[in-house]
Amino acid sequence: MEHELRAEYADGSSPDDIDPAVKTWHVVREGDGLTGMCGHELDPGAAVRSVDLWGTGKVPICHSCGALYLRESP
Numbered sequence: 001m002e003h004e005l006r007a008e009y010a011d012g013s014s015p016d017d018i019d020p021a022v023k024t025w026h027v028v029r030e031g032d033g034l035t036g037m038c039g040h041e042l043d044p045g046a047a048v049r050s051v052d053l054w055g056t057g058k059v060p061i062c063h064s065c066g067a068l069y070l071r072e073s074p
């Protein structure tokens with residue numbers, strides 16, 4: 001199953017801002033649309049990144065999503 005990362009923005013920040021503040025990244029299963037694996041609803045305009053960033057420590061990733069993703073990844 002394919003996964004991707006989708007941004008959750010800090011309070012008062014939105015994807016339309018010039019330099020939006022990302023609070024954390026959630027893991028979204030392909031086909032689940034805008035709902036993170038932890039159940040968090042995400043903005044349709046939220047940035048998307050490759051799930052390859054998971055585990056690199058370069059970006060903050062939702063702990064609940066991370067734990068669930070770990071169980072699904074080979």
Ligand SMILES: [Zn+2]
Pocket residue numbers: 025026027036037038039040062063064065066
């Ligand atoms: Zn999450």
